[in-house]
Amino acid sequence: MAATIETIDTVQSVTDGGYKYGFSTDIEMDLAPKGLNEDIIRLISARKSEPEWLLEWRLKSYAAWLKMEEPEWAMIHHQPIDYQDLHYYAAPKKKAGPRSLDEVDPELLKMYEKLGIPLKERAILAGVELPEGEAPQVAVDAVFDSVSVATTFRATLAKSGVIFCPISEAVKDYPELVKQYLGSVVPAGDNYFAALNSAVFTDGSFVFIPKGVRCPMELSTYFRINARNTGQFERTLIIVEDGGYVSYLEGCTAPQRDENQLHAAVVELVAMNDATIKYSTVQNWYPGDAEGRGGIYNFVTKRGACRGARSKISWTQVETGSAITWKYPSCILQGDDSVGEFYSVAVTTNHQQADTGTKMIHIGKRSRSTIVSKGISAGKSNNTYRGLVRVLPKADGARNFTQCDSLLIGDQCGAHTVPYIESRNATAKLEHEATTSKISDDQLFYCRSRGLSQEDAVGMIVNGFCRDVLKELPMEFAVEAQKLLAVSLEGSVG
Amino acid sequence: MLEIKGLAASIGDKAILRGIDLVVPTGEVHAIMGPNGSGKSTLSYVLSGRPGYEVTAGTATFEGKDLLEMEPEERAALGLFLAFQYPVELPGVGNANFLRTALNAQKRARGEPELDAPAFLKLARAEMKALSMPDDMLKRNVNVGFSGGEKKRNEVLQMAILKPKLAILDETDSGLDIDALRIVADGVNSQRGPNFSAVVITHYQRLLEYIVPDRVHVLSAGRIIRSGGPELALELEANGYAAIVAEAA
Numbered sequence A: 001m002a003a004t005i006e007t008i009d010t011v012q013s014v015t016d017g018g019y020k021y022g023f024s025t026d027i028e029m030d031l032a033p034k035g036l037n038e039d040i041i042r043l044i045s046a047r048k049s050e051p052e053w054l055l056e057w058r059l060k061s062y063a064a065w066l067k068m069e070e071p072e073w074a075m076i077h078h079q080p081i082d083y084q085d086l087h088y089y090a091a092p093k094k095k096a097g098p099r100s101l102d103e104v105d106p107e108l109l110k111m112y113e114k115l116g117i118p119l120k121e122r123a124i125l126a127g128v129e130l131p132e133g134e135a136p137q138v139a140v141d142a143v144f145d146s147v148s149v150a151t152t153f154r155a156t157l158a159k160s161g162v163i164f165c166p167i168s169e170a171v172k173d174y175p176e177l178v179k180q181y182l183g184s185v186v187p188a189g190d191n192y193f194a195a196l197n198s199a200v201f202t203d204g205s206f207v208f209i210p211k212g213v214r215c216p217m218e219l220s221t222y223f224r225i226n227a228r229n230t231g232q233f234e235r236t237l238i239i240v241e242d243g244g245y246v247s248y249l250e251g252c253t254a255p256q257r258d259e260n261q262l263h264a265a266v267v268e269l270v271a272m273n274d275a276t277i278k279y280s281t282v283q284n285w286y287p288g289d290a291e292g293r294g295g296i297y298n299f300v301t302k303r304g305a306c307r308g309a310r311s312k313i314s315w316t317q318v319e320t321g322s323a324i325t326w327k328y329p330s331c332i333l334q335g336d337d338s339v340g341e342f343y344s345v346a347v348t349t350n351h352q353q354a355d356t357g358t359k360m361i362h363i364g365k366r367s368r369s370t371i372v373s374k375g376i377s378a379g380k381s382n383n384t385y386r387g388l389v390r391v392l393p394k395a396d397g398a399r400n401f402t403q404c405d406s407l408l409i410g411d412q413c414g415a416h417t418v419p420y421i422e423s424r425n426a427t428a429k430l431e432h433e434a435t436t437s438k439i440s441d442d443q444l445f446y447c448r449s450r451g452l453s454q455e456d457a458v459g460m461i462v463n464g465f466c467r468d469v470l471k472e473l474p475m476e477f478a479v480e481a482q483k484l485l486a487v488s489l490e491g492s493v494g
Numbered sequence B: 001m002l003e004i005k006g007l008a009a010s011i012g013d014k015a016i017l018r019g020i021d022l023v024v025p026t027g028e029v030h031a032i033m034g035p036n037g038s039g040k041s042t043l044s045y046v047l048s049g050r051p052g053y054e055v056t057a058g059t060a061t062f063e064g065k066d067l068l069e070m071e072p073e074e075r076a077a078l079g080l081f082l083a084f085q086y087p088v089e090l091p092g093v094g095n096a097n098f099l100r101t102a103l104n105a106q107k108r109a110r111g112e113p114e115l116d117a118p119a120f121l122k123l124a125r126a127e128m129k130a131l132s133m134p135d136d137m138l139k140r141n142v143n144v145g146f147s148g149g150e151k152k153r154n155e156v157l158q159m160a161i162l163k164p165k166l167a168i169l170d171e172t173d174s175g176l177d178i179d180a181l182r183i184v185a186d187g188v189n190s191q192r193g194p195n196f197s198a199v200v201i202t203h204y205q206r207l208l209e210y211i212v213p214d215r216v217h218v219l220s221a222g223r224i225i226r227s228g229g230p231e232l233a234l235e236l237e238a239n240g241y242a243a244i245v246a247e248a249a
Helices: A003-015 A038-047 A052-066 A106-115 A119-125 A154-159 A167-173 A175-181 A192-200 A441-449 A454-465 A475-488 B040-048 B072-078 B095-110 B117-130 B148-162 B178-191 B206-210 B231-248
Strands: A029-031 A090-092 A138-144 A147-151 A163-166 A205-209 A218-224 A235-240 A245-253 A261-263 A266-271 A276-284 A296-306 A312-319 A324-327 A330-333 A339-348 A353-362 A368-377 A382-391 A399-408 A414-423 A429-438 B002-011 B014-024 B029-033 B054-062 B080-083 B166-170 B197-202 B215-220 B223-228
Touching (some): A038 A192, A154 A163, A163 A167, A167 A175, A167 A205, A192 A266, A192 A296, A235 A276, A266 A276, A266 A312, A276 A475, A296 A312, A296 A339, A312 A324, A312 A353, A312 A475, A330 A339, A330 A368, A339 A353, A339 A382, A339 A475, A353 A368, A368 A414, A368 A454, A382 A399, A399 A414, A399 A454, A414 A429, A441 A454, A454 A475, A454 B095, B014 B040, B014 B054, B014 B197, B014 B215, B014 B223, B029 B231, B040 B080, B072 B080, B072 B095, B148 B178, B166 B178, B178 B197, B178 B206, B197 B206, B223 B231
Parallel strands (some): A205 A235, A235 A266, A245 A276, A266 A296, A330 A353, A353 A382, A368 A399, A382 A414, A399 A429, B080 B166, B166 B197
Antiparallel strands (some): A029 A090, A163 A205, B002 B014, B002 B054
């Protein structure tokens, strides 16, 4: 057998793995009827006892959405989505108040275990006290379907003035903050999916870092889509005042399903003067089976506003899941000397489709941005980087560096790079570099001749390829992400 | 003991090895010399299991186990090591991580306890010191940006750490200056002992001044046409391959 053919075959056997997190947890659900109309939106708002202004905002968003069309410019293909065939609200039934950790459903705790949430965090979720003097490292706001059922570390965070809670609670407890910032970065009518989210979002995280405060720990949310046929509409809002700092991580896995699930999240970040936000994502939603059936449709709008001078927003994402990924975490660099960063690893296998990238909008003087994108395609998948770098007339001395690398595994996948560059300022300096490569037979054989299995060799080469991005992840999660990369390209060994 | 009997192999339709017979007893170092295109590298690849070669006849066993039935990584765990003529670059993969992963994969396959990071670093540093290699070699990416000499030294370092029972060195001397050649030779010589054997593939006699072989074999057109003691290498150096090839024909 020719070496290249054998490699393709073996890599196919390696990449055609079962989804390792395909399980479903049996918890009683509180479902709204299928379909989307004003009544459903009123129901969602009522279930959450929301103030009138928020209901109005939702209804306005819904009206805008009705007039919009689903975007078609991305390099993705899917069956039409029937928006009337989805449930827009699902909440786990609770026996007692959500704040009592003892009341957390044991099924849920079991699920955390399966998800691999670190023992210490599980213990905290289960209500176990930390030994004296042991500093907690990670705070988890666990979003189980649409309602946050447990939030940890809140007391520790509160001591430093940090607010970290479900956004539904923030609406009640900090209405002025939410009202001021919600939709200020991603307006309700920004795009089709953002409008939909604004109309029906159920929950998500809210983070507020006051002036001069460095958040004492990583903040982390584990998402999980659980209810059958339930659209998931997360809404996250992070505000960091002057000189503040926060590092936030979201990571997710989903149970195996045979029906497509729609996910349209919105994340808004606001960084004031000298503020820094580091937002890291490890995404591992069900990608569909080897033939491409099922899997999550992930249409996400993520945007950060560097409003203040010297502010910095850094997006790091490791995307291995979903049938369709449509996602462009962006930075609006309004402040002078503000910094935007985008580090991305996107892995597609089988029939997965990813159209992902970023937008860097340079408005402030000497604003700088860095884009490092690593796309890995295997099987019959398609992986597209789509990025926009726009320099507006006042952005004197703006700089951008873009590096787009694609790695192909096999000969039936596609990698595409679509950079848009618009400069309206003559002093701006923009650089774009792009490469495409394949995992070579020589590399695989070299690794195997040293004792590594085929899967370990692929994992190691892929992790090496992604190193520049992985090193941007917080330490605790870098290891997890490395494993995830190896696992997503691994077969059920053999 | 490595035992090769009537080994024939081809790439596609092209026959490269046409019946190799070779026995390398445990503890011995054998040199294989021969002109370009005689099948030297193919022999090393077939023994280590590189995909793309079809074995059409013959057997190859190591310690009584059928090598040709095994995956490359299984041969590695059994104790086979190939020092590449052209070591491969692995961008973004740190040398230390690569080596520790490889060592532990082999140990796992053999049912031995694995080494944790501190224990591995201790071992690696000791081996590097013995080979007069700078510490930063461990931190660099595998062979990326290495000079030709550094790549070969890195192969020898890997050998020193993985401690194979049988090493095949495929033209490890090519592109080396005298100092590097000596370091490489020292690395091989330091492994020599009753439980280590090696097949040293080379064009030139020069390397064999530093790694003195027990036996020398001449490979031509896919067959071993002559075998002898270390003096055979000197004869080759003096008279060239043509004379021996003509004599064997």
